[in-house]
Amino acid sequence: SAKSRGRSGLCFYNRLLNSAAVERLRLEAALRRALERGEIDVHFQPKVDRAGRPLSFEALVRWHSPEFGAISPAVFIPIAEDTGQIEPITEFVLARACRLACTWPHELAVAVNLSPRLFYSGELCRRVERALATSGLAPHRLELELTEGILMEKNMKAVEQLQALKALGVRLAVDDFGTGYSSLAYLRRFPLDILKVDKSFVGNSTPDSSDAILVRAITSLGRELGLTVVAEGVETRAQWDFLRQAGCDEFQGYLFARPLPAEQTLEWLKQYPDSGYQAPHALPRAL
Ligand code: C2E
Ligand code: MG
Ligand code: MG
Ligand code: MG
Secondary structure (H helix, E strand, O other): OHHHHHHHHHHHHHHHHHHHHHHHHHHHHHHHHHOOOOOEEEEEEEEEOOOOOEEEEEEEEEEEEOOOEEEOHHHHHHHHHHHOOHHHHHHHHHHHHHHHHOOOOOOOEEEEEOOHHHHHOOOHHHHHHHHHHHHOOOHHHEEEEEEHHHHHOOOHHHHHHHHHHHHOOOEEEEEEEOOOOOOOOHHHHOOOOEEEEOHHHHHOOOOOOHHHHHHHHHHHHHHHOOOEEEEOOOOOHHHHHHHHHHOOOEEEOOOOOOOEEHHHHHHHHOOOOOOOOOHHHOOOOOO
16 A cells, blocks of 8 residues: 555655764774874876876875775865765874875975864864974975865955965965856956866867867966966876877876876886976075
8 A cells, every 4th residue: 555655765764864873973984093093095197297207196094994894085185074074084184295295206296285263263273284394394385275165254264274275385276177166257256276177077188079178267267377287187198198289288198197006106106217397386485
């Protein structure tokens, strides 16, 4: 009867909900212990110039849980944001990234992703400053990647924090550009240096697709504004050729390298005895 169907349907639905909620709680609990148990690691993916020479690496956090296996940061970062774990995790990634970058030749830079949630406490700037001081990394060699979300906030606190970060001498990047809100006003309002075109546009950008039109438009907009334009998710030679023609400055993707364990970065760099790194990235020495 309809009644029993309804009841069993509801029951099934509840069970699904419950198992999702329980799963989430188990993940939260595991994540809370992941750092101290040494389950969190950082991989590094190179960015290259128009000639294919390395310029920098992006730090990408990894979690390998004995209970759940490898979990994507796309899954656990949002959980870490909700539970507050994002703060110690970011501190860990920042410290690892700065320390490793000090071992690279040619003053290569390192990029660290910052989640919007970090802008709600006033600690961010102090944390970045501490990571720089502890490692001895020159500030111009650190890039901080922000998502559009934080830039949309009509939140003066966020603007102030970005200006304070900028005053440390680090470079600021907008990540995944084009996937958030489409207002462009903040590109001028915020002290940005780098614009990363989201890989969802790059992936389908055969020369006459609509994504190609978007990539060209985003790239010229970025360049007009004096920003360094980075294309992420470059997987094929054809994509790289197109993106270079579109005017992108830097490139990141499986075509050049997958994200590498820290120990493999120096080995990978040996293929490039001279890097594309150029002093113009450096800021004038602080007064
Ligand atoms: P993202 O910052 O946009 O990083 C680029 C993502 O694209 C990485 O995924 C990278 O592994 C992947 N990728 C690189 N090249 C290619 C390619 O050629 N093709 C394709 N299909 N994908 C490519 P990953 O490592 O899974 O990270 C996902 C996202 O998680 C990152 O996106 C970033 O938003 C976030 N994330 C990673 N590490 C951190 C972190 O330390 N802190 C914060 N707050 N977020 C992080
Ligand atoms: Mg990023
Ligand atoms: Mg990105
Ligand atoms: Mg992305």
